[in-house]
Amino acid sequence: MGQLTMKLLSKRKSYFLFAILATAFFYSKDGDITTSVYATGAAFALPLALAAMVGIMCERTGIVNIGIEGTLLLSSFVAFYVAIAAKSILVGFVAAMATGVAMSLLLALMSVTWKMDQIIAGTILNILATGLTSFFYIQGNMLPSMFKQKPIPGLSNLPFFGDVLFKHGLLMYLGFVVIITLYYGLFHTPWGLRTRSVGEHPSSADTAGVSVSRMRYVNVAVAGAIGGLCGSYLVLELVGSWNRGFTAGKGFTALALMIFGRWNPMGALAAAMFFGLAQAGANQLMINGTVNIPPQFVGILPYVMTIIVLAISAGKVRPPAAEGQPYEKGQS
16 A cells, blocks of 8 residues: 555656656746746636536545536526626626535535435436526626636736736636635545545444534535636636536546546646646647647547546546445435
């Protein structure tokens, strides 16, 4: 076990060193374009990372959530139209968070209380969100405003890092704080220990006095709030408009990132940054005229990369042991 851990740490250090060297190389060739690509890549990566956090929160507590796509779709829809109706993006943001929590509580109800098959429960959420947003969608609406860039004084003046990390909107800053907090909480707090025990061996957690059902309900609800944050970031800060199929499969891509990141928030964030940089780099190549490919091919790039990531990860990662298994009190 110790040798395996050391091998994983050594491999991660190699990846990290390669990323630093590659960034330094491109920055030395053209600092402005490299900075722009990385800043855009970070903006593209955040929704994928937040969606992956939804999956991590659920699966670490034993609930499979393939309804992430539906949560993002419906919460972004609600954020957009509530912001228009209330003439306030802040109200839209709160409504999106509430929608995410409601969707997740519905998943918890079906999975924990009714003990439905969790794949089917997640599929129901996706179908529900697609149906509701398609039925109530109205063309021609515009947001009253968007969350603007809020450069952090001092830090935003740093070369490279200032533009990449410290010249974004409030929701992006909040998203990164959530990811870091979730990482710390999962691996360095009693709550994280209880969460992981419920996802690995719920009967042992139950014997130790942890309420498995309550833990799953709470964690799935928190995951829904993160999904609402992701949906509101997409529509209120990143894009500024909404149309059918707005989330474009980000919830499904996030599941691949979660697996590739080994159900670790930092691993999933690193994988999301890789995806975001790949998309931003492809866009930059098209803008420069370096490659002449139809934009539709750039659009399918995330899905191709998802297949590659899953193929690489197959058989090399282990999900939480109790993932997808309903729990009955007294069950061994």
